[in-house]
Amino acid sequence: MSEIFPKWTNRLPGLVLVGGALASTAALAGVWYYFTPKYTRVGYQPVQPVGFSHAIHVDQLGMDCRYCHNGVEKSWFSNIPAASTCMNCHNQVLAQDPKLELVRQSYFTGEPIPWVQVHKTPDYVYFNHAVHVNRGVSCVHCHGQVNKMEEVSHAKPLSMGFCLECHRNPAAYLRDPKDVYNLDWKPADPVAHEAAMLQVVHDWRVRSSENCSACHR
């Protein structure tokens, strides 16, 4: 019989046990790290059909976010501007630039420019831009410093945990509504700012909901 099962097979169950434990730990760790929004989303930077630079338009030229994203204060959705918005300036500025060919085409034919979506919440999440920007939450918290980006990339995970972080402690993230679109603004003294904002939370009756109904309907 010993011919069939050599001596080393005695150790086999132990090896299988240890190996299994190691493999499953590795798998768990792998999923834990690689499958989270922090890994899968942050840094996502698709190539856009038109090389639009936020850095030039916002940082250098000082345009306001709302010149293009004019729906942000009214709608749940922050719109991508129509080609006609671009053409307000670009019928004069760089009017013949080949890089803007697609924009001109869209403007004259009505054919939309296929911008690749970067930030997206799942269908069962009903995020609303209007209520956040009107109540002192800046773009920068979720989108990062877009004003410094040549090409837009996904800066924050936008996972449920990410949302809840702020909803659980809104004071740390609120600011004066006039600074909402100033993506460079930083509190001089974060601790003092948070303390001041606690009063604002009280005065504005901020009840950043942690209930499912806040986002899921």
Next chain:
Amino acid sequence: MSKSIPPASPEPDLGVRYWRGLDDRSGSPEFQALVEREFPAGASELTDPASRRDFVKLMGASLALAGFGLTGCRRPEEVLQPFGRQPEGYTHGVPQYYATAMPSRTGAVPLVAKQHDGRPIKVEGNDQVPGFGGGTDLFAQASILDLYDPDRARRHTRGGNAVPVVQVQDFLSQAGREAAAKKGAGLAILTDHAASPTRERLLGLIQQRMPEAKVYAYEPVDFDIHRRAASLATGRAVGPNVRLERARAILSLDADFLGTENDGGPMTRGFARTRKVSSGHDPMSRLYVVEPLLTLTGSSADHRLRLASGQVLLLAAAIARELLPDGEVKSALAALPAPAGVDARWITECAADLSAHRGRAVVLAGIRQPLAVHLIAHALNASLDGFGKTVTLIEAPAPAVGSLADLAKGLDAGQVETLVILHGNPVLTAPADLDWARAQRKARTVVRLGFYEDETTEVCDWHLAAAHYLESWGDARASDGTVLAVQPLIAPLFGGLTEAEVLARLAGETATRPHEVIRATFFTATGGQSEDAWEKFLYLGYLADSAAKPVSDAVIDATAVSREIAVAPKPVVPGKDSLDLVFTRDAKIDDGRHVNNTWLQELPDPVTKLTWDNALLVSRRTATELGLVNSELVRLQANGREMTAPVWVVPGMADHTLAISLGYGRTKPGRGASFKGTSAGFNAYPLRMSATPSLVSGAKVTGTGETFRLAVTQSHWAMAGRPIVREANLEQFKAKPDFARNFDLDAHVGHIPHDANGRPKRVYQHAWEERPDELKSDIHQWGMVVDLGGCTGCGACVMACQAENNIPVVGKDQVLRGREMHWLRIDRYFTGMAEGVRNPLVADENQWKEDWIDDPQVVNQPMMCQHCENAPCESVCPVNATVHDAEGLNLMAYNRCIGTRYCANNCAWKVRRFNFFDYNKRPIDYAHIKDGMRGNLYKGPLAKRDAADQELVRMAKNPDVSVRMRGVMEKCTFCTQRIEGAKIAQKVKAGASGDVQVRDGAVKTACQQACPAEAIVFGNLLDPGSRVSQLKKQSRNYEVLGFLDNRARVTYLARIRNPNPKMPDFREFPLSIEDYQRLYHSNPFGAHGAGHAAGDGHAAPAGAAAKGGH
């Protein structure tokens, strides 16, 4: 699988009290099973061991096939496509609202339609239109689905082949020119009934330019009789406009004004306003109903007399003899005999009551009654001083049109070359004796504008696809004559044509675009060219001050009335071998026009609770005498023709009367109303003749012994044996305003421990009470009140909920399994006079055959998630998928739900619904699948729904609400999307301030907004001024199953009945209270404990003490 029954709750399951259907009464095992379990047999378990094993195998295989690639981890790349040029005033994501109207036969429902990114998805009543307080009927709510119906006519055809729209337009213009050249000789236009100024103008133009052209109108359900009767009765061109809110005594002569009559919405609102009393001293109306079938109106009656259809004339005459002054009419009435089998006191006392309410009384006659009944009603209204008060006569010129019979004659005589049919479906709906399909073929060219390619299409040369009203420019006149705008929210999806364009081309107009045509009518009517006036008309949806002029000096033309009484058909008393057959407008599919609307098909009929079919309705006695049982297929012979239909016993039907609704059993149904080519329901049109459109005498019925399975929801989700619906007569309400809190264990709060504040101590300590600052919002706490006094059970709320919340249709097969998905249902309860019952505690097999069920009282109760503060569903959910939010909503997080269904099992109100299948993705089985066969749903991914169809149906979905997938539980959310929307709007407005509380009225649930009776009120309980807070303070307010200490946020206002003590059928208490007193030995109107029999447990019913009492 065995099932352990939990210990009984305080109330045992008792015999009499409310019952929901005849199965319930007979205590059949099937019904018992439905009561005991959350889901009917087979619904909640996978019992077949083989299929379970197969399932595991398949799952394993598919996992292996899917492999371990991580391709699915990244989201698919999606593109955002902005406009080339930004349209003005459009913000993506913000819905837009437009005023429009849904045309009906004699009026229109003024609407505000909601458009989301170009798709109309919901309509609401336009409460700005004077005389309409908002609210809609169920047809308006369901009309959204018609727009996206995959089976609607999607092409224009000539000889069955598709033709482009330009060819159709050329043809129409050409036909117009040719007809004009011949002065219209040979041109005939057949229309349905509609009140449209543009139609009148264009038909007038055609008749003016082509004097030889003929116009005809036909409607199988003819509401024009009201205008004809009023005109005949007064000798003036007038129509009636009934103002029920002014009435205090109402007599309905077979007039189902709350249900199948025209203008159901405004009538319901007017009536409900007189029924929602806040104290016993408020004025309240009293409703007398005489009718052959049980209708919604009869369900709301204080005194109801079931009487064969023909006898209604005699009863009307008898009442008129009491009330009319001596004269020509009275002497004409003398010739009519007294109605058979009616207590004379019923007539005299009813007449006396009407007379006592002079100026506030109204008599209404229904469309199924002959003209003589209508004329008597007008004579009565005149003599009761109702003209100008409860009935306003308004100018209504008679349309210069011929009848369908005239047209048939013309066709037979070969006088019609070109026949243009606008809407309607005459091949299906024409009286059988006209043999319409044959007559229609006699025309050389038949052109037809229709919404479906249906029966009539087959006999047409040209079929033009009609545009939906939400795709059309048009106009309409409301019932009071106010001109309403019909404006499109979307371009015709399939290039459909509007009636305005078709008529304009025929008339030879140069401006034929519908927009121009409607504008032309508007400017003609207003006598100007003011662009501002036009814009305002579209903005408001109505033309101010355009209501028809009231005619105040009309008097009854006694000669005309007497003449009509003299020629009235002689009523025949129906008997066992010579039955009356009554044809009715279907409460859901109308005359057949909505047959393909699956929302309406699945809506339980308000009275019978039938879905997906019609049936031959009979009374208990008739069924017993003829030896018929429920659901038995019978052969019905009438007018020399024959049809087959299943019988369904309805309590409250007149004996020897059969009733069947029209429009089912189609030869060319859409997919929504058929299964493998077999249409839903049974076609009654072939039995209907010109002379007898509503009533046929001498019908015969023979049983076949075969059974047809009808999907009736009346026994689904039952709550047996508890005082769920509470009611009182007005006198008792006066004496004891808080009677509603004196039922059941609610009456015993004195005996249970109280807390320091003197409130009953909670059975469970709620987490809220431990940490209120953290868990309870101090800004909003939502609640709802449903006024059972106002609710008539019409079903508009159910349709509104379905449209708002993306509720799927499940099909007849699934309904039979008890899986309908409606979040909001209307429970219809019957109560009977139970002194004839031998043993009220035993529901024996034969009870449904006993006569005490014949004259039931009916109560309707909308039932939805009660949003308990202490929700039993939440405590049993293993995954926290159903949880409470800070504002008092019981939430469903669909993504967490794993489908254990524990929550549904633990819900005492049975309001939770489970998605057994992907109803949105799979083809639905619209018919019953025979045992042993598997429907499409069971094939899973192998049965695919047509992708293009699905795309179309998807457009009707509300983007603010998740579409649920298979395997998750769902239920009423209090329209959380609307609440969040209102809160966000208020916060955006508040900005950097604390003004975040939503104003009262800024958020309305879908059911509330649709309710024509204004019986549902929703709002913030923390706002003491809100309507809901006010209503909750009313003494009628009570909680259903309050003894469970669940603290439901939905409460009900008890119903008050207003019977006349002098009537022979007067009972001191509502029948449900009689039962309550008999069974519980307790009187909710006495002081606590009064009437408790010695030795009984408190309020424990006799015989129940042995089972444990409470």
